[in-house]
Amino acid sequence: MFETGAIWGITGTTVTSFMFIWAMYSQYVPRHLRVTVEKYGYKMVGWVSFYVHIKFTEYTEEGLKRSENYDAIRSYLSTNSAARAQRLKANESKNSKSLVLSMDDHEEVEDEFNGVKVKWYSNVKVTQTQSNYGRTSSDERRFFTLTFHRRHRGMIIETYLNHVIDEGKAIGLRNRERKLYTNNSSSEWYPWRSGKWSNVPFHHPATFETLAMDPEKKERIKKDLIKFSKGKDYYKKVGKPWKRGYLLFGPPGTGKSTMISAIANFLDYDVYDLELTTVKDNSELKKLLLDTKGKSIIVIEDIDCSLDLTGQRKSKKEEDEEDDAEKKKEAEKKEKKEAEKLSKVTLSGLLNSIDGLWSACSDEKIIIFTTNFVDKLDPALIRRGRMDNHIEMSYCKFEAFKVLAKNYLDIESHELYGEIERLLEETDVSPADVAETLMPKSDEDDADVCIKRLVKTVEEEKEKAKKLAEEEEKSKAEKEEKRKKKKEEEAEKKKIEEEEKKKKTEEEDKKENEKKVKGSEENGDVSVNGIK
DSSP, X not given: OOOHHHHHHHHHHHHHHHHXXXXXXXXXXXXXXXXXXXXXXXXXXXXXXXXXXXXXXXXXXXXXXBOHHHHHHHHHHHHHHHHHOSSEEEEOOTTOSSOXXXXXXXXXXXXXXXXXXXXXXXXXXXXXXXXXXXXXXXXXXXXXXXXXXXXXXXXXXXXXXXXXXXXXXXXXXXHOOOEEEEEOOGGGOOTTTTTTEEEEEOOOOOOTTTSOSOHHHHHHHHHHHHHHHTOHHHHHHHTOOSEEEEEEEOSTTSSXXXXXXXXXXXXXXXXXXXXXXXXXXXXXXXXXXHTOOSSEEEXXXXXXXXXXXXXXXXXXXXXXXXXXXXXHHHHHHHHHHHHHHHOOOOHHHHHHHHHSGGGGGSOSEEEEEEESOGGGSOXXXXXXXXXXXXXXXXXXXXXXXXXXXXXXXXOSOOTTHHHHHHHHHHSOOOHHHHHHHHSOSSTTOOHHHHHHHHHHHHXXXXXXXXXXXXHHHHHHHHHHHHXXXXXXXHHHHHHHHHHHHHHHHHHXXXXXXXXXXXHHHHTTOOOBTTBO
């Protein structure tokens, strides 16, 4: 019988030899040969093993889209791992009083279903890649492996897996904390960072009840949203992807961003705020959209200012055609150059991503565009079928004011309501300006003070708008007068030039005739009254 020291010596020698042989095998045996050896090795194990293994990867084979089944399995196992696994990962959740525990990498947990025991393994594979610049980066690929006896194959595949996926999705929805996402630059798409999207918890308090808008219009929007959220079978029946587009347009401060938050809270959806200027090209845009989940809203704000898709915003005031044309061209060229440095996303690429073949890769999504100038957008971008519902966010009218007064001052009537209704019909004031004016600025400000302040503010806005209109009319008249005067000057200048040209032509003709006469006299060939 060997002594303890001898046993440890033999063990150490064996392990060292195995590690040396494995290192030599990995380094010097060609990869295609290693693949062949491993292939037949797995086959040999399969002949003598009674167990079946099923692998569930975190991403699809192409790495374009995160697997929903993987997320469902992880949620399902999180209910078992806290009690059974030896090593756990603790994740914080703002909506939970305790930590959310899940299986750590290279950990296993046992599950039982209808008297059949199975094992789940959590694995991670790290691969090293080297770029053209000599920089080495690592890529982590996680996956779950399900192991069970082969005599239970039919029950596991037909019943157990469906149970795990359905239960996991239900658990995920119950424990889900809604998020607000923003896209990262492709240079930051690393596994140890946040990937393609960064996120924060979404806790915006806006609701349709607090949204400053005509009640009837709000009710129509809510019904449309409810119909969409319950329309899975209907969309499948008519052969359309389960998505819907909303175009929110109107002047600044009219509540477009607040409307998005109200929709998200109403449907309990996540929000993906897509910043196009950080997207390198059309391919990257597709990958970003594929990495979004269902039950979400994809938002592109100020689409009229995004790259060169629709052109940049311009002043509404008329400009001198002659004086400003060159400056305008140079400014647009400069802006276009700067945009091209950052992104090469095209209008065609955006349209294909939101409404082409790629749009059918995931369900239950709402796409929202916002703009201050709807007339600047390409018609192909906002046609029905892409942007199905066009919602105008207008200036604050009396019905919207009453909602704001209820929200900020908790009142439903006041003696100045009639005056305010008249002023709001005559003056364009944004809901944001009305809300700021109604908000008490100190403890002494009661509802009466705030309402009177609003009346004064709107009257001042009315006078300001009137003065501005007069100045614009005066400026327009002056420009028209300048244009007319310039036209007259040009006509006079043209007339003088024509007269000078005519005079010059006559003088040249006269000189030519004199030259001819002089030449004839020198040759002795003079003609008087037509007789030689």
